[in-house]
Structures are given as structure tokens and as C-alpha cells.
Amino acid sequence: xxxxxxxxxxxxxxxxxxxxxxxxxxxxxxxxxxxxxxxxxxxxxxxxxxxxxxxxxxxxxxxxxxxxxxxxxxxxxxxxxxxxxxxxxxxxxxxxxxxxxxxxxxxxxxxxxxxxxxxxxxxxxxxxxxxxxxxxxxxxxxxxxxxxxxxxxxxxxxxxxxxxxxxxxxxxxxxxxxxxxxxxxxxxxxxxxxxxxxxxxxxxxxxxxx
Numbered sequence: 001x002x003x004x005x006x007x008x009x010x011x012x013x014x015x016x017x018x019x020x021x022x023x024x025x026x027x028x029x030x031x032x033x034x035x036x037x038x039x040x041x042x043x044x045x046x047x048x049x050x051x052x053x054x055x056x057x058x059x060x061x062x063x064x065x066x067x068x069x070x071x072x073x074x075x076x077x078x079x080x081x082x083x084x085x086x087x088x089x090x091x092x093x094x095x096x097x098x099x100x101x102x103x104x105x106x107x108x109x110x111x112x113x114x115x116x117x118x119x120x121x122x123x124x125x126x127x128x129x130x131x132x133x134x135x136x137x138x139x140x141x142x143x144x145x146x147x148x149x150x151x152x153x154x155x156x157x158x159x160x161x162x163x164x165x166x167x168x169x170x171x172x173x174x175x176x177x178x179x180x181x182x183x184x185x186x187x188x189x190x191x192x193x194x195x196x197x198x199x200x201x202x203x204x205x206x207x208x209x210x
Contacts, residue, residue, distance in 0.1 A: 002148040008193070009136045015190035016085065016128045017156060019163035025123065026164050027171055029114040035168055042164040044115035045124070049157050052083040052125045055132065057149070065074055067070035071138035072201040078131030079197030085096035089187025092180060124160070135197060160192045 030038045064074055133153065140149050163170065 001123065001151065002142075002145045004144050004148075005136070005139070006148040006155075006208045009132070009149060010155050011086045011189060012082075012193045013129055013153060014134075014157035014159065015186040015193070016082070016126075016132060017160050017173070018089070018183065018186045020188065021089070021125065021179055021196075022160075023167060023170060024162060024179060026119065027167055030167075031121065037164065038167055041113065041119070042161055042167075044113070045119055045164065046157070046161045048116055048120040049125060049160075049190045050154075052120065053153050053157065056130055056133045057137055057153075064134070064138075074131075074139070075135045075197050075200035078135050079194045079201065080195065081131055082128050083191055083194035084189045086191035089183050089190065092183065093140050107203075110164045140194045146171045 026038075026041075030041055061071075064071060136149060136152075140146055
């Protein structure tokens with residue numbers, strides 16, 4: 001297994017999905033409905049995220065070909081989008097690309113089961129995470145990298161679901177300070193990954209820069 005690719009895609013998805021920073025969101029959407037409902041939402045999330053990841057992995061390249069977009073052009077655009085999300089994390093703000101506008105957030109609070117909307121789409125499987133999966137999928141060239149790609153996504157989803165399963169326990173120990181620190185740390189990591197994507201794509205699109 002290509003460990004470098006595994007670590008890169010795991011780190012990117014972990015930073016975007018950010019289980020610790022999104023834990024308060026999960027708790028607010030499942031508030032006053034009991035541990036059984038929280039487990040139900042977490043299990044539904046597991047299936048919806050897994051199915052979404054498989055669909056993106058299988059169709060990402062085809063979508064780019066249909067629209068005639070090169071992987072490097074998409075990597076540049078995706079890197080820029082991910083950089084914007086990272087800057088929001090560093091500044092302590094919610095990204096509208098993933099969390100929606102204020103009006104959309106009000107609508108999200110009224111969902112009976114928030115697992116599909118808004119938790120899966122757009123909060124966890126939004127433009128940033130979808131772009132990340134498609135970009136790294138375009139870099140896969142052999143069987144070892146196929147395994148690393150799938151394992152990196154699976155590990156990020158598994159850690160997220162475990163965090164949400166332990167939400168009642170973790171909420172007792174994770175305050176606003178821990179959430180803020182984790183959000184900013186993930187923002188820095190995500191910004192570095194985004195810059196690497198953008199620089200790598202520019203070197204291919206504009207060879208003179210290399």
C-alpha cells in the first residue's frame with residue numbers, strides 16, 4: 001500500500017470533515033432525542049458517506065471527461081476551494097460551502113432525521129471533500145495506490161463515525177476551547193494540502209513556472 005497517498009487523503013478528509021469541530025453540529029441536530037436516535041443517525045451516516053464515496057470514486061474521472069476538464073485544471077480549482085475552506089477554519093468561521101447560508105442552517109434544524117441532509121450533504125460530503133476525493137482519484141495509477149485511496153477514505157469515515165458514536169461521552173470533556181484549537185489546527189493542515197494541490201497543478205499547466 002502507498003502509505004504517502006494514504007496519509008495525504010486521510011489527512012485531507014480528516015481536516016475537511018473535522019470530527020471534533022463538527023461534533024457540536026451533530027449534537028445540536030440530535031439534541032433532546034436520546035442516545036438511540038444519535039446512534040441511528042451515526043449508522044445512517046456511515047452508510048450514506050460510504051455510498052457517496054464509492055459513487056465519487058467510480059464516476060469522478062468520467063464526470064471530468066464528459067465536461068472536457070483535465071485533472072490538473074480541476075486540481076487547481078479544487079485546491080483553491082479547499083484553501084477557502086481552510087481559511088474559514090483558521091478564522092473560526094463556518095464555511096458556507098459546507099454548512100450553508102444562515103437561511104439554510106435554519107432549515108437544517110427542522111429536519112426529523114438529519115443524517116442525509118444536512119450532515120452527509122452538504123456538511124460532511126460537500127464541495128471540499130468531493131473535490132478532494134476526485135483529485136486524489138486522478139492520481140491513482142496502480143493497485144497499491146487503489147488500496148491506499150480506499151483505505152484513506154475508509155479510515156477518515158470510520159474515525160468520524162466513532163467520534164459521533166461517542167458524542168455523549170466526548171461532549172462532557174470537549175469544550176469550546178478544544179473545538180476552536182482543533183478547528184484552527186485542521187485549517188492549517190488543510191491550507192498546506194490545498195497549496196500543494198495548486199502548486200502541483202500549476203507546474204503542469206504552466207511548465208515555465210517549474
